[in-house]
Amino acid sequence: MTFYEILLVVAWLLPLAVGLWQIARPAHMLRYAPYTAVPALVAALAVPLDTSFELSWLLLGATLQLDAMGQAFLLFTATLWLVSGVVGMAYLQKDANRPRFFGYYMLAMSGxxxxxxxxxxxxxxxxxxxxxxxxxxxxxxxxxxxxxRAGSVYIQLVVIGEVLLFAALVMIASDNGSLLLPDASDATISTLAAVLVFISFGLKAGVIVLHVWLPLAHPAAPVPASAVLSGAMIKAGLLGWMRFLQPAEFALEWGEFLIMAGLLSAFYGALVGVWQHDPKAVLAYSSISQMGLITVGAGASLLLPPESQPLALSAVMLYALHHGLAKGALFLGVGLIGTSRAMVGLLFVPALALAGLPLTSGAVAKAELKYAAESLPPVWKDSLEMLLPLAAIGTTLLMARFLHLMWTRATGEKVPHPIIRAGVLATIVVGLIVMPIWSQASDALQKSLEPEKLWVALWPILAGTVIALGYGVLSRGMPALKDFTIAAGDVLYPLEALIHGLLGGLVAVKKGVEAVADAIFVWAQRALQPSEAQKETAVALELRLRNWTTAGSWLLGLALVFLLAVWLGG
Incomplete structure (x- = not known):
């Protein structure tokens, strides 16, 4: 094995080994936990693209690879896992269960x-x-x-997603005759397999209706876990779509469906998120909204001609990189609650980047996405030109809500831990540095700096800011408006009520069927129950049959009848 191949093996094997050791022997490897992400970060920066090799000793012969898509995802996920781990060591320093937390943290990182x-x-x-x-x-x-409660909802959806994904991959492998991902990318998968792929990965990506675990899990999990859940792990759903959904049957129909589902997620996440009162719940709905925009890019790639698809996929990866770093910084910033407003002021940078403020990473990512959309069919190109700025207004409102909640909680009573402050700053700086470098050769970056494009990126933020200020003024005199909220999980509760109602109906039907069956049984018992006269006759007959003379006479008579029948038949 070459050095680069060993580096890729170590990238996933090291956090797995240390995580298992941490669970078995708490606190023995705790100090090294965050740094198990370093080999993956080095691999993302150093391993040559299109490296691929087989580990014949692992499972049925596992294959590892690093292509351009994998490099982009590995870069920002490794960064987030590293920074969140370092911050987590400080954030949970007084938590007695910190060793257990980092055991699961490293296992999830390895996966x-x-x-x-x-x-x-x-x-x-x-x-x-x-x-x-x-x-x-x-x-x-x-x-x-x-x-x-959040864990119960999460694990139930995980089990459903895993079952659907297993069925989908079995179908894809059976149709293609190969387990290799490049073969799956080059072949066409069936519609049923595509549906299963969409649902299973959509559960992870938080697409509308399948998103209900996100607003529950983020507020429940500690800050460093929320950062990687939103910044890194939900992107696994996006990566799954990009790996398996590209060659689906009816690609145009799937592309249109993904665009519509993405737009619904983008607007729905913003609509519900602005009524949340927990900063992490606001960020959870922001992730739903932002993943919706990324889903739009994934759908657009299916509508584009083959020569333009790499541009759309590059835009999707760039947007995922931007969102992962910006959202990771915001979630880590929730650890600054109770500190000074100067510290909370740091969060304005990633918040404005998410909204797409010109000259930020968000502006670069959105410009790349819009540039790719220029090659779409006219109906979708015109629709996205109208709807994407409206989605940016929604993002601005979400960020205004988040910053307001953080600002009002900035009491100055706490002194921020230096590591938490450094972690937030590091994530912001990495986003500011990596994004321009990653897209420096892009025509979209150059176009985004044109005056007309700058105004297109700026006016939705201004409009969102005006709406947020107007709401703030209006809500001061209307306590009911100020206190209005939508429960985190939103559609989960009517869905649960519907399911419980259906189950209750089934139980009622079951009881009704059992009651009818019992009534029929009682009636049959009564109908077939002999009368007293019949009972007396049967007893008398039985007593006579027990008499040898009577029984013998009957037996002799039957024998004579049998012989007569034989004689007549002969």
Missing amino acids: NFGLIIAGDMLSYYLWFAVMSFASYGLVVHTGAEFAR
């Missing part, structure tokens, strides 16, 4: 890295499952009732 560099379906599925199930330990870490 996240493993699925990114997996080159075959079996490896991808197993590491996706490791990440998903290990994350349950992060969601329920506090042990509070709300955390257990």
Whole structure:
């Protein structure tokens, strides 16, 4: 094996080994936990693209690879896991269960890295499952009732998603005759497999209706866990779509469906998120909204001609990179609650970047996405030109809500831990540095600096700011408006009520059927019950048959009848 191949193996094997050791022997490897992400970060920066090799000794012969898509995802996920881990050590320093937390943290990290560099379906599925199930330990870490509730919803959806994903991958492998991901990318998958892929990965990506675990899990999990859940792990759903959904049957129809689902998620996340009172719940709905915009990009790639698809996929990866770093900084910034407003002021940078303020990473990512959309069919190009700025207004309102909640909680009573402050700053700086470097050769970056494009990016932020200020003034005289909220989880509660109603109806039907069956049984018993006269006759007959003379006479008579029948027949 070459040095680069060893580096890729270590990238997912090191956090797995240390995580298992941490769970078995708490506190022995705790100090090294955050730094198990370093090999993955180095691999993202150093391993040559299109590196691929087989580990014949692992499972059925696992294949690891690093392509351009994997490199982009590995870069920002490794950065987030590293920074969040370092911050987590400080954030949870007084938590007696910190060793257990980091055991699950490293297992989830290993799964996240493993699925990114997996080159075959079996490896991808197993590491996706490791990440998903290990994350349950992060969601329920506090042990509070709300955390257990969030964990219950999360793990139920994880099980459903894993079953659907397994069925989809079996179908894809069976149709293609190969377990290798490049073969899956080059072949056309069936409509049923595509549906299963969309749902299973959509659960992770938080697409509308399938998003209900996100607003529950983020407020329940500790700050460092929320940062990686939103910044890194939900991107696994996006990566799954990009790995498996590209060659689907009816690609145009799927592209249109993804665009519509993405737009619905973008607007719905903003509509519900602005009524939240927990900063992490606001960020959770912001993730739903932002993942909706990324889903729009994934759908657009299916509508574009083959020569333009790489541009759209590059835009999607760039947007995922931007969102992962910006949202990670915001979630880590929630750890600054109770500190001074100067500290909270740091969060204006990633918040404005998410809104797409010109000259920020968000402006670059959105410019790349809009540039790719220029090659779409006219109806979709015109629709997105109208709707994407409206989505930017929604993002601005979400960020205004988040900053308002953080600002009002900036009491100055706490002194921020230096590591937490440094972690937030590091994530912001990495986003400011990496994004321009990543897109420096892009025509979209150059176009985004044109005066006309600058105004297109700026006016939605100004409009959102005016709306937010207007709401602030109006709500001062209307306490009911100020206190209005939508429960985190939103559609989960009517869905649960509907399911409970259906189950209650089934129980009622079952009881009704049982009652009818009991009534029929009682009636049959009564109808077939002999009368007293019949009972007396039967007893008398039985007594006579017991008499040898009577029984013998009957037997002799039957024998004579039998012989007569034989004689007549002969």
